Amino acid sequence: MSVKLKKTDVVIVGLGAAGGYASLTLARAGLDVVGLEAGPRWKPQDFPMDELRNDVRNVMSQPKAAKEVPTWRPNPSVKATQTGGIRILMMNGVGGSSIHYGMEQWRYLPWNFRTRSETIKRYGASMIPAGSTVVDWPIGYEDLEPYYDKVEYDMGVSGKAGNLKGKKVPGGNVFEAPRTREYPLPPLRRSGWNELTAAAAKRLGWHPFPGPAAIRSRAYNGLPACQYCGFCTFNGCMAEAKGSTDVGPIARAEKTGHLKVVPLARVTKIEVGKDGRASGVTYVKGRKSYFQPASVVVLATYVYENTRLLLLSKSKAFPNGLSNNHGQVGKHYISHMYGGANGLFPGKQLNRFSGPGAQRTSVDDWNADNFDHKGLGFIGGGVIDSRMENKPISAARSTPPSVPRFGSAWKEWLHKNANSVGDAGAQIESLPYEDNFADLDPEVRDAFGLPVLRVTFDLHDQEKARHAFVTAKAEQLLKEAGASETWPQFPAVPIAVNSHAYGTTRMGDDPETSVVDKWLMSHEVPNLAILGGSTFPTSTAYNPTHTIEALAWRTGDHIVKSWKAIVA
Amino acid sequence: MEQETEPRDAELISRRELLKRGAAVGVVVTLPAFGTAHASAALESRVATAQAARTSALSAQQSAVLEALVERLVPADGNGPGAKEAGAAAYIERSLDGGLAGGLKAVAPLYSAGLSAVDAYAQSAYGAAFTALPPEKQDAVLNDLAADKATGFDPSSSAFFETVREHTLQGMFCDPIYGGNKDFAGWKLLRYPGVKMPVSPHDQRVGVAVKPARKSTYAGGAIGEYPRAKKEAVA
Numbered sequence: 001m002s003v004k005l006k007k008t009d010v011v012i013v014g015l016g017a018a019g020g021y022a023s024l025t026l027a028r029a030g031l032d033v034v035g036l037e038a039g040p041r042w043k044p045q046d047f048p049m050d051e052l053r054n055d056v057r058n059v060m061s062q063p064k065a066a067k068e069v070p071t072w073r074p075n076p077s078v079k080a081t082q083t084g085g086i087r088i089l090m091m092n093g094v095g096g097s098s099i100h101y102g103m104e105q106w107r108y109l110p111w112n113f114r115t116r117s118e119t120i121k122r123y124g125a126s127m128i129p130a131g132s133t134v135v136d137w138p139i140g141y142e143d144l145e146p147y148y149d150k151v152e153y154d155m156g157v158s159g160k161a162g163n164l165k166g167k168k169v170p171g172g173n174v175f176e177a178p179r180t181r182e183y184p185l186p187p188l189r190r191s192g193w194n195e196l197t198a199a200a201a202k203r204l205g206w207h208p209f210p211g212p213a214a215i216r217s218r219a220y221n222g223l224p225a226c227q228y229c230g231f232c233t234f235n236g237c238m239a240e241a242k243g244s245t246d247v248g249p250i251a252r253a254e255k256t257g258h259l260k261v262v263p264l265a266r267v268t269k270i271e272v273g274k275d276g277r278a279s280g281v282t283y284v285k286g287r288k289s290y291f292q293p294a295s296v297v298v299l300a301t302y303v304y305e306n307t308r309l310l311l312l313s314k315s316k317a318f319p320n321g322l323s324n325n326h327g328q329v330g331k332h333y334i335s336h337m338y339g340g341a342n343g344l345f346p347g348k349q350l351n352r353f354s355g356p357g358a359q360r361t362s363v364d365d366w367n368a369d370n371f372d373h374k375g376l377g378f379i380g381g382g383v384i385d386s387r388m389e390n391k392p393i394s395a396a397r398s399t400p401p402s403v404p405r406f407g408s409a410w411k412e413w414l415h416k417n418a419n420s421v422g423d424a425g426a427q428i429e430s431l432p433y434e435d436n437f438a439d440l441d442p443e444v445r446d447a448f449g450l451p452v453l454r455v456t457f458d459l460h461d462q463e464k465a466r467h468a469f470v471t472a473k474a475e476q477l478l479k480e481a482g483a484s485e486t487w488p489q490f491p492a493v494p495i496a497v498n499s500h501a502y503g504t505t506r507m508g509d510d511p512e513t514s515v516v517d518k519w520l521m522s523h524e525v526p527n528l529a530i531l532g533g534s535t536f537p538t539s540t541a542y543n544p545t546h547t548i549e550a551l552a553w554r555t556g557d558h559i560v561k562s563w564k565a566i567v568a
Numbered sequence: 569m570e571q572e573t574e575p576r577d578a579e580l581i582s583r584r585e586l587l588k589r590g591a592a593v594g595v596v597v598t599l600p601a602f603g604t605a606h607a608s609a610a611l612e613s614r615v616a617t618a619q620a621a622r623t624s625a626l627s628a629q630q631s632a633v634l635e636a637l638v639e640r641l642v643p644a645d646g647n648g649p650g651a652k653e654a655g656a657a658a659y660i661e662r663s664l665d666g667g668l669a670g671g672l673k674a675v676a677p678l679y680s681a682g683l684s685a686v687d688a689y690a691q692s693a694y695g696a697a698f699t700a701l702p703p704e705k706q707d708a709v710l711n712d713l714a715a716d717k718a719t720g721f722d723p724s725s726s727a728f729f730e731t732v733r734e735h736t737l738q739g740m741f742c743d744p745i746y747g748g749n750k751d752f753a754g755w756k757l758l759r760y761p762g763v764k765m766p767v768s769p770h771d772q773r774v775g776v777a778v779k780p781a782r783k784s785t786y787a788g789g790a791i792g793e794y795p796r797a798k799k800e801a802v803a
Contacts, residue, residue: 028579045769045794045796045797047797048794050786052746053801056738057668057671061669179777188595192772192773192774193772208621227767228766230763230764238765239765349759349777350774351773351774351775353761353774353778354761354764354767354771354772357765359607363788390758393742394762395741396760405714405733406733411757415648418758418759419759423749
């Protein structure tokens with residue numbers, strides 16, 4: 001039997017990027033919030049400059065993520081397994097993945113919210129691939145702009161505006177949509193490597209700019225600036241210079257006295273009352289089970305666990321899982337693609353070993369609908385980032401196919417060239433399709449005996465064409481910058497389990513084709529909010545964190561404003 | 569609002585401030601000057617003790633094959649020590665018994681079967697145990713493994729080759745606290761300048777010589793030691 005706790009206004013399941021920002025808006029409004037987090041509270045001392053610990057062993061995944069790895073299969077004719085395929089690191093902790101992500105802090109483009117209608121308008125319906133469930137979002141860029149702005153000024157995002165209230169600004173991203181004001185902090189330091197690729201991109205007639213980063217280039221709001229150590233991605237920041245929600249919004253929400261953080265609390269079920277409303281959540285902490293009643297439940301774990309918890313939370317009112325009476329939970333699953341290239345710059349000491357990966361030159365010319373797709377056979381594109389943060393084990397892996405795999409010749413090549421390898425990585429959009437989805441695995445279970453999630457996902461023709469196109473552009477950039485040889489960084493393969501996953505609880509106006517409405521409130525359960533990438537109808541090419549945070553803030557505001565109606 | 573394009577050096581925290589920060593979060597700072605010291609002797613002895621306390625997942629013969637194999641992957645030559653001297657074999661063997669986040673314990677059965685299969689294949693295809701073959705023949709065995717020409721492996725010889733290669737890279741280029749990258753052999757090979765915080769604008773220019781800092785991140789990090797992480801690393 002679970003210990004029944006005192007009822008709270010709001011319980012948030014998962015205190016990461018989404019839960020963190022939701023907790024701040026709710027607690028500031030005076031609502032009592034309990035934040036349940038499966039991971040511990042990590043401290044700066046837990047973030048050593050240690051590639052093996054962070055990137056290879058991924059110590060921060062141990063509390064939970066590593067113990068319930070989703071199974072994957074490319075299609076239903078293959079048995080899904082927990083190993084195999086490429087799997088990108090995830091983690092648990094107060095602050096969630098906002099602790100260890102690469103800190104690229106992108107706003108989406110207006111086109112990202114209207115991919116379907118804009119595509120049909122410009123290229124005709126035939127450019128929407130068969131079987132794709134790509135749709136417009138129920139909201140537009142203009143709905144999110146104020147919240148992008150709030151998040152940027154809350155954490156201190158570093159960058160350069162390219163479009164201030166409709167006026168193009170030199171030095172920023174010429175493709176970005178109008179923003180109300182300049183970034184709160186100037187871009188991160190420009191390294192020699194950053195300048196080299198920016199100059200090359202300009203010579204090609206492209207529009208390079210310092211990509212926006214959730215890393216403070218200056219001390220801001222009492223939090224320190226980046227020290228450029230070179231152990232940023234897949235690690236927390238020992239200098240507390242990253243825009244992680246644990247040191248920012250969660251810490252401030254706790255100071256209001258209205259947020260109670262419960263670390264190492266593993267939610268196993270969202271409970272439903274006789275009225276069909278969410279009544280609270282059951283969680284396990286230590287060896288004890290607790291029931292936390294709440295007026296509103298905010299589900300903010302991650303794509304995989306959001307889906308799994310809903311499917312596991314069966315009741316009389318919801319026999320197929322919570323908020324799943326229309327069979328939409330798990331549908332429209334998307335996994336990002338990664339691509340781009342490495343290049344060899346013989347004899348040049350590039351000195352890319354330090355700095356965060358977000359210290360970069362970005363190119364948005366081959367993303368979204370920023371270029372004419374006529375005759376290309378695909379829509380969308382990718383964002384190219386020429387980055388720093390070349391860590392040693394990773395550097396040793398980054399040899400071209402022309403070099404032997406071992407022995408003295410390999411060693412000689414590494415000694416001569418490991419500091420002469422340049423990077424033009426790419427994140428590439430994947431579209432949603434009917435045959436890409438997630439459900440519960442019929443066999444594989446976690447330590448609690450609960451089924452893990454099963455992902456069915458493969459790439460389609462447009463994805464492969466888009467990947468090849470963007471990767472060729474990355475190689476072109478490196479060659480222009482002086483590379484004697486380039487080679488692809490990441491093949492066009494389905495990422496089996498991804499820290500950039502989307503869909504499964506899609507937002508939309510129609511309950512027949514979506515799980516949550518435009519405020520991210522469940523269509524079927526009026527006091528249940530679902531936050532995170534699982535609500536995104538499309539993946540875009542950018543990484544999702546900024547949009548996850550802006551949406552969470554917006555939903556928090558909505559819950560506060562509509563409190564009476566929601567709890568009625 | 570005033571915008572500068574180049575962040576000022578003043579934003580870099582001084583060593584003094586970093587140490588203060590370390591103290592503020594409850595870390596005892598007792599280590600030598602930033603950016604100069606090697607892993608302390610005390611640290612090395614802790615690693616050695618932890619290693620000695622283990623029972624190997626491998627037989628003596630498997631262990632010998634592993635050592636010989638990684639030495640062919642990264643041979644000692646004019647560009648510095650090989651994988652054996654750099655501690656990569658010791659790193660793998662130690663990790664097969666467990667360690668940080670479980671170490672490589674999950675693949676210990678794969679290693680034990682794979683190393684015996686290497687020996688058996690060497691015997692059948694080249695007429696002698698792997699360790700008894702001359703270096704060129706050992707390389708031939710490795711090429712066969714990588715090309716999936718070797719038999720007796722589950723699931724495949726290339727999968728085993730890639731596994732050992734990846735772990736050898738980890739052992740060559742990881743922080744020395746894990747028993748590999750001895751005397752920074754791996755980092756010197758890559759011209760990797762080592763762990764530093766803060767990193768100056770100069771060190772991020774193209775074409776400049778960066779002064780190396782040859783020390784473990786655990787030998788007095790920028791905010792002091794990492795007590796919990798260090799304990800986990802040597803456990």
